[in-house]
Amino acid sequence: MRAYRIAYDGQPFYGFQRQPDVTTVEDTILDALRALDVLGTTADTPPGYAAAGRTDAGVSALAQTVAFDAPDWLTPAALNSELPADVRAWASADAPDEFHATHDATSRTYTYYLHAPDASDERARDALDALAGEHDFHNLTPDDNGTVRTLSPALDREGPFLVVELTAGGFARQLVRRIVSVVAEIAQRDAPLARIEQVLAPEPLDGPEGVAPAPATGLVLTGVTYPTLEFAVDETAAASARAVFERQRVDRATRSRVAGALTDYRE
Template sequence: MAEDSADRATSVRAYRIAYDGRPFHGFQRQPDVETVEGVLLDALSDLGVVESGTPRGYAAAGRTDAGVSAVAQTVAFAAPDWLDPAAFSSELPAEVRVWTSADVPADFHATHDATEREYTYHLYAPDGSISRARTALDELSGEHDFHNLTPDEEGTVRTLSTAVRRDGDFLIVSLRAGGFARQLVRRLVSVVAAVARGETELARIERVLGADSLSGPEGVAPAPAYPLVLTDVVYPDVSFETDDSLARTRAIFEETHVRERTEARMTETLAGAFDAGTGDRSS
């Protein structure tokens, strides 16, 4: 029986999960829509690890919003010895891959034992000023009450470290903290983007951080979800070991990358066809 498989586990195991979050309605399992956690738990059911629900000791590093992707999402639970990353991935869709694992202590908790999380946002800003973006991030770094940048009413005080670099038309914004309130990363990016593009002044940040409450036109809307990736979750005492699953995971996402680069070239042709001076294209 499925419960017997879980009972034979010799230790709790942590698994790193990479996923393309765009097809999913976020990470957390929901009853009527497909989520990343939903397909993970369905896979464990199909593999006979559980009959339904979650395995003993199950926890995840965090919840990503709908459309957000991950490299280092982490789940941990009491697992049978044979459940290596390849076996876990065998019942998962191509968009979700288990690529490494680690044996951890019996009291390990994937949420509470994480000391730091890093998100990376790929901000399309060909005309954005990296110096203004860096100055904005410097203002947002350190310990602040980010209550105007999240719908959460508790847990809004966070200590944030930041970085930004340019990669072609993109500003790559990295945000690191012990944890993040809901939508905080995407609303932080909205503020940084507005400053980098010259749409708002740096003084805006002081108001966002200091005002009792900002709403309506003064409020900060979250940036789009799909350019955001959970790139790291830190467990200081855990050593993840990779196997052939790493190469297979890389190959699957490289195939997606090539396909989408090809599609981007096609749409670039469509957009460029209507540049000024194109002339009559009826022939």
């Protein structure tokens, strides 16, 4: 059994999990394994296959983890040979036969880059402090089960961005993005800190009191913890990943500047 760290730009994909009629990250990985003859001719997945989590459409990842019974020659660089540029394996670890990439993860960390140049860092930090610890987050997810979580938040400022980092054993659907929306209400739009008490209350929030998720494009799965695994970076694969995503960074920075020029146009 071997586990692989996978980085991907989520914008071209309809999420991680396989779907029948749209392109997903998982489909892309399994297509690569099929092309490398790791699946054989009839299997849908290799033996023991599992992934750390299911990111939504548009969400990116640095530390998505997939594990399965892999041949010795299947290094991250070898896997990359059949992956598209925006999906890159960059590290791997040997794992015991009974390892499961979903169930054996002890924590997951998501980082959200919120463009909020005028937001109050202090109010954002107060909001996150109020959300820290164990709570029932049923008003911040469409899920009916698994809504009680123990949350460890952190906050940083990078220029115009508030960087919201959230760590827990697991996350219900849309929980991270809805937490970010609540933080933005308080830090950008001067909602009272009592808004936290409202969203954590047992009563359901409906209609205009409900919390919509923040856009998916700001979210990155940045960490998945497995205490028993030691990942080794494949330097060739990691260099390929850095080069790919640096090209994307430059391209998007250029497009952002062009959009700025169009916004600033004066006749």
